[in-house]
Amino acid sequence: MKCRYFALAALAIALAVPGQAAAKSGDVQFKLLATYVAPDGKIQDVKLDLIGLPAGTQTKADDNIVPTMAIEYFVSDNISLETIAGVTQHDVVGRGGLAGAGLVSNANIVPATLTLKYHFGKDGGARPYVGAGLSYFIFIDEKPGATAVALGATRQKMGDSLGMAFQAGIDVPVNAKGLAVTFDAKRYLVHSTARWFAGPTEVLRTRHKLDPWVVSAGLAFRF
Structure with a gap:
């Protein structure tokens, strides 16, 4: 239902504003976004278990909303690279x-x-797009949770991981000077290995499916 409202709002804006020239080869577009991140986090495999996990143990990562920025370079009128x-x-x-x-x-x-995107649409209107690319998840400063600490864990480490990203979205012009409203959805396919340590000894190692949905909305500025 929410996606339907977004689409109707985008169409209304597109019909209400003056025409905006479509992006051309060499243009750069910046996007300031509010982003909802919804990872999976479930265990795919237990590689090492010295603590005796209870039968049926599973895991889930919580969701988050964060500010993000995107930078996009148009290598042609319809094709761009975005990070x-x-x-x-x-x-x-x-x-x-x-x-x-x-x-x-x-x-x-x-x-x-980094994704490679193809843009549809013409001058003066909304420009939907699709894209795909590579992603490298870098984990920083993670710690064992309260229960893991109570069980004796002194350190926890998530392994950095390479994966794929697929996206679709739409840029809707607001004025004739390069300002647009933008909506974007990405699905990442990425897995990571989690390790827990008690002192120098590794006591648990599990493989996790992250595969987050990443949904963003915000403003785009083209130069």
Whole structure:
């Protein structure tokens, strides 16, 4: 339902504003965005278990809303390269046999992403697009959660990981000077390995499916 409202709002704006020249080869576009990040986080495989996880143990990463920025360069009138900048923070909690247990605390993720996009549409109107590319998830300063600490964990580490990103969105002109409203949705396919340590000894290693949905809305400025 929310997606329908977004689409209707974008169409209304497009019909109400004066025509804007479509992007041309060599143009640069900046986007300031509010971004909703919804990762999965479930366990795919247990590689090492010296603590004896309860049967049926599963995990989930929490959602977050963060500011992000995108920079886009048009290599032709319809094709662009886009990268995003931002940091999102997440906790990982247990489900099943460890329901509610705090396992990972304050995992800061830098989702370094580069996508190649194709833009549809013509001068003066909304320009939908699709894209795909690579992403490298960098984890910073994560810590064991409260339950993991109570069980003896002294350190926790998430492994940096390379994955894929797919996106679709629309830029809707607001004026004839390059200002637009933008809506974007990305789906990442990326996995990571989590390790917990008690002193120097690794006591637990699990493989996780992250695969977040990343949905953004904001303003675009083209030069």
